[in-house]
Amino acid sequence: MNKITRRQALGTTAGALTVLGIAGATAHAAATDSRAAATTPAGTVDEVYMGRRIQISPASGGGHHGGHHGGAGTPSVRIDGRELHVMQNADGTWISVVNHYETFADPTSLARAAVRELQGSQLAPMQMGGM
């Protein structure tokens, strides 16, 4: 696969990404529209992007990470089943542990940026604390 730098990818609209030839990988993004499936909660994403499965579940009362990070409103973001640590900024933008100094408009763009950064590598299990 051609190497797509973050600068190229971030500075490019979805339409232009189609021109770059990764439209197939992003086609499932349409399923994130809440109208697509009545049984799918709003904000849920399950797509294959650049060969990796991205699953996003909206925040729920039964969040399994408690209040350690991100707060109660943090969705679960998984790449090939491994959880990606994400956090929402006060202005509504998002960051993840693999792109920690760069903000994204929504969890889907954040997850796709993580896939590009990982270049096929698997996420390591999340480690909190460790001081």
Next chain:
Amino acid sequence: MTVRKNQATLTAEEKRAFTNALLELKRTGRYDRFVTTHNGFIMSDTDSGDRVGHRSPSFLPWHRRFLLEFEAALQAVDKSVSIPYWDWTADRTTRSSLWAADFLGGTGRARDGQVMDGPFAYATGKWEVSVRVDGRSYLRRALGEGVAQLPTRAEVDAVLAMPVYDMAPWNSASNGFRNNLEGWRGANLHNRVHVWVGGQMATGVSPNDPVFWMHHAFIDKLWSDWQAKHPDSPYLPAAGTPNVVDLRDTMRPWNDVTPADMLDHRKFYAFDTEPASAARQR
């Protein structure tokens, strides 16, 4: 007295001493404990909750204390060593001597981002990335790919001109000097440099790249430059702020040091740009 020097002015011998001390801390496992600590704070500091190391007023004193601890560890290996600073407004290309094979090594190769030269290349067997967020154990960089340009001197000067240290809500949404320097607002200084380097430097385990220390030594110098420009501007907030380290609150993980203790860097080191340091240098 420790003198922190511009990395561009280091002699070959000083570069060798610095990189050798880094490799020795890595060998003993001491280095990786700093990476673990940083990542722990990066993941737990939140805008709406408790925040100490990042996105908060204590970003600057926390990193000053963190670098002091690291510098002390380096000096326990070689007492001649101090942390150099990287003025990325001046040394702003991939051709800077900073990235030469006799110092930090260069950018990563296209295929997998792996750094292939210098003392920290994986093939040396001396720099395995073991505190990591994914499966890759080699140092990676993508200089200038995540963002095209490092901040300019004019952008830095505009932030240094801001007279108020920090403002409510004391997080990534704040106006004021601290957040504009950290980069969540405005031209984006500190955060952008992490993104420009790429690889582990763009992640929560950014201290895996030795350039982390030189980047933060320059951020730390900009704090002292700001203090010199605004001698009457105090650290804020002063007291009574939930989730935030006030002037005389202690900071985790040390619990015995406050922002007030960290305000005057001259208690600990001088910069090579300061007149006082010239007399102390040999």
